[in-house]
Amino acid sequence: MQHHVSLALVITTLAAVPSIAQQTPTTPQTPAAQGAAAPAQPPKGNPKDTEQWEPVPQVVTPGQTDAAPPSDAIVLFDGTNLDQWVNVKDRAPAGWKVDNGVMTVNKAVGNIETKRSFKNYQLHIEWRIPPDITGSDQGRGNSGLFLASTGAGDGGYELQILDSYNNKTYVNGQAGSIYKQHPPLVNAMRKPGEWNTYEVVWTMPTFNADGSVKTPAYVTAFHNGVLIQNHAELKGETVYIGKPQYKKYESGPIKLQAHGDKSEPISFRNIWVRELEGPAASGSR
């Protein structure tokens, strides 16, 4: 009987050793013995040494929903008018149609762009392929969001807009692609007749005095809340033919594309932008 009790004690003691050792190590362990899962060392020094109190981030009042413009946003289209937009070809008031809180592409008028120019920003935009869309490949609901317009026509940096719901095309030209540079990470397209959203963070390229590139452009984007571009580095402006190249610019309008294909025109609503200044603009701290 005595023998059994002793054995039970030994087993109990052995079983308890690991947990005791983890909580209160009584003997120093070599780094090799500690391995990757070394117990945390007792903190040394003053935790206040690593606290930052200034500058205090500016208070921004968010919209009633995440799609609504926050208090520091510049509203580019609220459904009522195109006062913030002009035709690219003649700088006249934008000639697209506004009806029922929605603007619709007028292909005869061509591309439109903002009167304002921007550097770095966060942008929200909603777009809809019409339910009666026809066509295929690049000829089905083609438009585009130019994150910076750098000239007439399609000059600049295009985040593609297209009907990519069951519509095969080259992947670096489908909806959510950085045109001819980066396919979207996934296809998060809603079907024709439903509204799509893009949330975009645009970091513009910077240039040296001689026009050479100092830092490239980057795009992060969500399509219907799904990440489709993750800090994608651009090789230059998005071009239809040939290799992309950078061209020096200081700031640029945001441009929407009236593509020349024969399919039914698409619509936009609820467009707003938040300019990013200072350290936040470059993502460095």
Ligand code: MG
């Ligand atoms: Mg396009």
